[in-house]
Amino acid sequence: MAEKELERMxxxxxxxxxxxxxxxxAEFAKLTNSRSGGVYMPPARLRAMQEEAGKDKTxxxxxxxxxDALRKSITGIVNRVNVANIxxxxxxxxxxxxxxxxxxxxxxxxxxxxxxxxFTPVFAALVAIINTKLPQVGELLFTRLISQFxxxxxxxxxxxxxxxxxxxxxxxxxxxxxxIIALQILVLLLERPTDDSIEIAVGFMREVGAFLSENSPKxxxxxxxxxxxxxxxxxxxxxxxxxxxxxxxxxxxxxKDNPIIPEGLDLVExxxxxxxxxxxxxxxxxxxxxxxxxxxxxxLENEERYKQIKAEILGEGSDDDESGSGSEDEDDDDDDDEExxxxxxxxxxxxxxxxxxxxxxxYLTIMNSVNYEEAVHKLLKVQIKEGQEIxxxxxxxxxxxxxxxxxxxxxxxxxxxxxxxxxxxxxxEQAFREYYETVHRYETNRLRNIARFxxxxxxxDAVSWNVLDCIHLTEEDTTSSSRIFIKIFFSExxxxxxLKTVSERFKDNEVQxxxxxxxxxxxxxxxxxxxxxxxxxxxxxxxxxxxxHLKVCAHVFEDLRCY
Numbered sequence: 188m189a190e191k192e193l194e195r196m197x198x199x200x201x202x203x204x205x206x207x208x209x210x211x212x213a214e215f216a217k218l219t220n221s222r223s224g225g226v227y228m229p230p231a232r233l234r235a236m237q238e239e240a241g242k243d244k245t246x247x248x249x250x251x252x253x254x255d256a257l258r259k260s261i262t263g264i265v266n267r268v269n270v271a272n273i274x275x276x277x278x279x280x281x282x283x284x285x286x287x288x289x290x291x292x293x294x295x296x297x298x299x300x301x302x303x304x305x306f307t308p309v310f311a312a313l314v315a316i317i318n319t320k321l322p323q324v325g326e327l328l329f330t331r332l333i334s335q336f337x338x339x340x341x342x343x344x345x346x347x348x349x350x351x352x353x354x355x356x357x358x359x360x361x362x363x364x365x366x367i368i369a370l371q372i373l374v375l376l377l378e379r380p381t382d383d384s385i386e387i388a389v390g391f392m393r394e395v396g397a398f399l400s401e402n403s404p405k406x407x408x409x410x411x412x413x414x415x416x417x418x419x420x421x422x423x424x425x426x427x428x429x430x431x432x433x434x435x436x437x438x439x440x441x442x443k444d445n446p447i448i449p450e451g452l453d454l455v456e457x458x459x460x461x462x463x464x465x466x467x468x469x470x471x472x473x474x475x476x477x478x479x480x481x482x483x484x485x486x487l488e489n490e491e492r493y494k495q496i497k498a499e500i501l502g503e504g505s506d507d508d509e510s511g512s513g514s515e516d517e518d519d520d521d522d523d524d525e526e527x528x529x530x531x532x533x534x535x536x537x538x539x540x541x542x543x544x545x546x547x548x549x550y551l552t553i554m555n556s557v558n559y560e561e562a563v564h565k566l567l568k569v570q571i572k573e574g575q576e577i578x579x580x581x582x583x584x585x586x587x588x589x590x591x592x593x594x595x596x597x598x599x600x601x602x603x604x605x606x607x608x609x610x611x612x613x614x615x616e617q618a619f620r621e622y623y624e625t626v627h628r629y630e631t632n633r634l635r636n637i638a639r640f641x642x643x644x645x646x647x648d649a650v651s652w653n654v655l656d657c658i659h660l661t662e663e664d665t666t667s668s669s670r671i672f673i674k675i676f677f678s679e680x681x682x683x684x685x686l687k688t689v690s691e692r693f694k695d696n697e698v699q700x701x702x703x704x705x706x707x708x709x710x711x712x713x714x715x716x717x718x719x720x721x722x723x724x725x726x727x728x729x730x731x732x733x734x735x736h737l738k739v740c741a742h743v744f745e746d747l748r749c750y
Contacts (some may be wrong), residue, residue: 246481254480257288265295266544268313269306270451277316281500283541284493285317285324290477292317293328297335301350302569303551311357312452315460318363320500322461325363328473329463332358333368334473346561352387356394360447362460366403369395371467372547373410380417382427388414389430396434397442411438420512456578542578543573559599563607566600580604580614584622587640588633598643605649616650620657627668638672642679652698659704660720661713681726690728710734 210379260283268276285292300310317537318325341349352372358364369391376388392410399407417423465471483489550567556562571579585605587597603610605693619641626634644650658673659665666674681689694696700705707713714737717729 189294206746245484245486248484251480257283258291261285261288262295263293264308265299265313265670267630270309270449273309273313273316273454277313278501280313280317281320281497282629283322284490286493287483287489287498289321289324290322290474293331294478296328297354300312300345300354304555305551307353307357308449308452311354311361311363313454314358315361315363318461319455319459321464325461326463326465327477329364329465330471331473332463333467334471336372337467343383344666345387346382346557349387349390352391353394356391357399358397359395361455362455362457362462365462365464366395366399367397368465369465370403370406370410375467377410377413377417380420380423382424384421385417385427386430389497392434393437393445397445397447400438400442401447404523413542433720435574452701472541509706542575545569545575545578546582550586553586553600558597559603562596562600562700563603566604567607572730576610577614577617580618581609584618584637584640585642589631589638590636591632592736593636593639595643598640598647601640601644603649605644612650615644616654619650619654620645623657623669625656626672627666629668631671634668634672635675638675638677640717642676642685645676646680646683652692652695653701655698655705656701658702659707660717661707661710662716664704670720677726678722680742686726686728689726693729706730706733708733711737 188557221256241262245574256606261280264280264283279706280292286625296310296314300307316327332351334353336348336351338344339351355368355372359366359369364398369640371390372391376384378392392414396407412432414431418428420427436601490498549566553562566579569579582599583597583600590597605615606612622637624642626637629637640648645652645654658675684692693702707717714733718737720728720731721727721730
């Protein structure tokens with residue numbers, strides 16, 4: 188028996204599965220071949236991979252890790268810069284290897300500026316500071332902006348053209364770019380005037396006009412003479428003619444609302460600034476390869492060289508003792524920084540900073556859009572995490588509610604989103620229910636705009652009529668705010684669809700199931716209240732079934748009394 192038991196235990200031991208051994212090198216190779224940021228890795232496993240890559244700091248694996256950390260850090264710093272914190276952000280930016288990551292920096296700044304045009308002076312001031320210490324970074328950004336302007340002008344891409352010229356204007360104001368480029372752009376835009384080219388030229392002149400008037404008064408006078416000639420020719424629309432007239436008035440007022448450098452952003456001495464002179468028709472080297480990771484055979488030497496440059500820029504001490512004893516500490520700090528960046532995804536953001544930034548981007552995108560199609564196109568490009576779609580929907584509704592009167596632009600944006608994807612459709616239905624439940628918190632003007640917004644969505648069938656199941660039309664379940672909301676809401680629906688169509692829609696069986704709360708039949712008191720309410724707002728035609736129900740109830744009550 189004992190022999191059999193031992194034999195059985197041996198078989199069980201042999202049949203037991205061996206635990207797989209963690210191969211850090213293989214896991215890292217798998218990660219580097221995948222799209223950056225697309226694979227979640229537990230922190231402990233990621234640290235093991237970093238330790239494996241850190242054994243050889245010249246290896247491509249280690250350089251790839253440091254490149255990803257550099258990209259994320261530069262993007263994060265650029266996205267949070269503003270007038271208040273720019274002086275604190277600049278030292279953080281110089282801590283990163285901006286020579287190696289100059290392509291990443293240029294791309295991040297251009298992307299952030301295009302997404303939030305009102306912050307263009309801030310980004311220009313940031314570039315001005317960096318340009319004094321690392322002029323190759325400023326030159327690369329300026330070169331890419333000129334290249335982007337030329338491409339967008341050839342493609343007739345008005346949006347990109349406008350954002351690019353705005354950035355170039357503020358680079359001229361900060362003396363990063365020579366004023367000759369501004370004059371060349373104006374000549375190009377005014378050579379063959381169209382509505383779009385004149386509109387871009389007017390916007391560009393408003394931004395850079397004060398600088399040109401001060402530094403090139405004769406050239407500026409010639410440009411305004413050309414504007415006047417275009418105005419007299421009458422080949423452009425009345426809207427653009429009015430824009431030129433407004434520009435003339437702005438010039439008379441000496442560009443008081445468009446100063447050369449806004450308050451709080453004059454951070455560079457005039458003698459320290461390095462001005463780049465690049466012609467509009469010049470052959471450009473945009474160096475797109477700087478945006479892509481490439482292994483550097485002299486990686487350690489270049490990193491050490493940038494540490495010396497950083498110490499000179501920031502005024503850090505570079506004693507031999509500190510450099511000798513601190514080399515290992517610096518390596519450890521680099522590893523810690525990489526781990527912090529790698530583990531950043533797992534940190535819970537309780538300050539809601541990311542959410543606030545997202546709302547800011549959405550708001551600026553909506554405000555800077557010319558029409559609803561452009562707004563939808565831009566908003567779809569905003570990076571929104573899964574589950575945060577409702578935030579975009581609420582920002583659209585909040586922007587709509589802040590207007591003095593309802594603007595159909597917002598209704599068309601909401602309608603387009605509802606038709607694009609089921610996710611947006613569900614979000615707008617959820618938003619309707621939430622806003623109806625909290626409608627008592629809004630003042631009358633905001634309430635009116637929200638009601639008309641949702642009325643447009645319902646009338647255009649962008650949302651289903653099932654959303655009406657949250658409305659219970661009784662005296663106890665409604666407030667003065669909710670009754671006003673329902674009145675404006677159905678007024679918008681009736682105005683769009685017509686009373687006859689609305690009445691027929693309410694006779695649909697599926698709609699009747701969803702709208703049982705709006706047509707209460709359980710209590711005669713509630714039924715009378717609903718009939719009186721709908722009649723008072725001009726929808727008496729949809730109360731026929733409730734009136735018939737009341738008559739039947741009255742006959743039954745009379746029969747019972749007689750009995």
